[in-house]
Amino acid sequence: MFKVVSTKEEETILKRAFNNWGIFEIYEKLEIILRSINKKSSSSSSSENEYRKSMQSLKNDNFVSIEKIPSNDDREKTRDFEVYICSNKQQSELAIKLQPMNSGLIIGKVKNKKFLPNINFAELILRNNPKLNYPYVILENKGANLVLYGRDIMGNSIIGFFREIKENQILIILNQTKEVIGIGRSKYNNNLITQKDKITIDNIQDIGTYYLKKENNYMLV
Amino acid sequence: MKHEIEYPNFFLNEYSKNLAEKYGYKDWMISRFLKFIPNTEILLEYIENININKSSDFEYIRTNNLKIDSEILKQRLVEKGYILEDTLLNGVFRIKKTTSADSTQIKKTNLSSIGSTLEYLKGYYYIQDLSSCLAVDELEINENDCITVLDMAASPGGKTTFIAQKMNNKGNIIACEPNPKRIPSLIFNLSRCNVKNTSIFNISGEDVEKLSIKFDRILLDAPCSCEGILTKDKTRKKSRSFKDIEICSIKQKKLIHSAVQVLKANGIMVYCTCSFAPEENEMVIDELVRNNKESDIEIEPVKYGINGLTEFANYQFMKELKNTKRLYPHIHNTNGFFIAKLRKK
Secondary structure, eight states: OEEEESSHHHHHHHHHHHHTTOOHHHTTEEEEEEEEOOOGGGGHHHHHHHHHHHHHHHHHHHOOOOOOOOOOOHHHHHOOEEEEEEHHHHHHHHHHOOOOOOEEEEEEEEEETTTEEHHHHHHHHHOOOOHHHHHHHEEOOOHHHHTTTTOEEEEEEEEEEEHHHHHHHTEEEETTTTTTEEEESSSSSSSTOOOTTEEEEEEEEEEEEEEEHHOOOTTOO | OOOOOOOOOOSSHHHHHHHHHHHOOHHHHHHHHHHHHHTTHHHHHHHHHHHTTTSSOOOOOOOOOTTTTTHHHHHHHHTTTOEEOSSSSSSEEEOOOGGOOOHHHHHHTTTOOOOOSSHHHHHHHEEEOOOHHHHHTOOEEEEEEOOEEEEEEOOOHHHHHHHHTTTTTOOOEEEOOSSSGGGHHHHHHHHHHTSEEEEOSOOOOOGGGGGOOOOOEEEEOOOOOOOOTTTTTTTTHHHHHHHHHHHHHHHHHHHHHHHHHEEEEEEEEEEEESSOOOGOOOOOOOHHHHHTGGGGGGOOOOOOSSESSETTTEEEEGGGGGSSSEEEEHSSSOOOEEEEEEEEE
16 A cells, blocks of 8 residues: 555654655655555455466565565564655655555665665665765776676775775675666675685675566566 | 447458568568558568577667766766667667677676666666667656656666656656566566656556545556567467457556546646557547547657558548657667657646
């Protein structure tokens, strides 16, 4: 179900996330809607189930956290939701009224009260905060190409990075021309992030994964 | 006037039988093609060459201006070794195939497929035939208008993303897709191209009235027999029967009728198919306009292509059908395509 950001808790989680990535000032300008993901699938229609089944493979590729599918009981307990940005008020109102399959651009999801950004959010950050004062790494060309094939990141392919990276932190992966190519999770802090011959960042989402895992016959029409 | 479609035991003669045998088609297809496709044999030879070489002579990309300027994209791809030719639409480029004379260039640059570049993955362009781009261009979308647009059969999102681009991500797009299995690819392409202004409904275009929304623009890229993509799928030489054309035609008439009901006054609808069959093209438009006199629908001129048919077999269409356009692979270097532009007064 699409809905507006209605509780103080939801608003706080999102504002904190925008603030942490240095784009707090754009939060109020965006038309944000949420979609709850704690719905029992047993109540879904057959076409919804088909869609969900198809989406599952896509989501596993496109979201930061790759986790087990929650059971219906888990879904009942949690208040997880996806976060979307719409173009305008009319669109968000329409989404809430008519409940389409999808509306706007998904920028991440909230799981266990934590915001997990996706590549669209990373693009939003880069466009609105070009100062790079947030966790990021820049890769040399060969390493960047390997990321597009789903590979994790070796320390020696990193040619630039945020000076305050912590262990187990979500960060944006950039290529040499400072374009977003993925999102990763650091295995080490900034002192050890460039270690040679060691994977220092796990690739958790990249722009190439979908194509490698899913042959899509409809793409060329 | 309602057109009844006859089974085509007409037109068969020695010439069409010979062509059908030579190029591996069903007889009825060729006998029909000879009636309305200019230089039919050249088309058949053209398709044959593409099927043998397993490579189309034409491939187009459309810049996604929501993410990059077309000149910057062109420069990036040229630097990688691709040869890009401008087309009649800004930001749409033809990927030129190198000839044997400059084959050394391929070896030197070791070009990857145009569908696997970083720029593609980044959503800087969409691989899309020029004919599809021309259909969207006919919608007359101005980026400053805050309008509501309906895409009646949206997956995988090529035309939807172009519409969003023309609207500069403003206004609203309603994208209908009846097949739930095709929705993930639509969502993915919208996301890759940074499209924000689109809502996707898992409904048939025929049911769009249930949404209670009126539209300023409608694109009906109707499900069709796909004769026009014989260059890309040679199985269609034999896999389709005339019954398929008939089934498609019935479906298309239902869809276009639903579309007219939700089109605002002075709104524009573009109807297109990738089929050559008059039953899926001129006949659908002719029947719509004749049966909806109260809606006062005008067939406006489409800019590019060969004029639509005003007669076929024993059918006489309205003379305004010449305003519709047909595109042919051997003449226009595009997929076979039909475009009609309608305005509701």
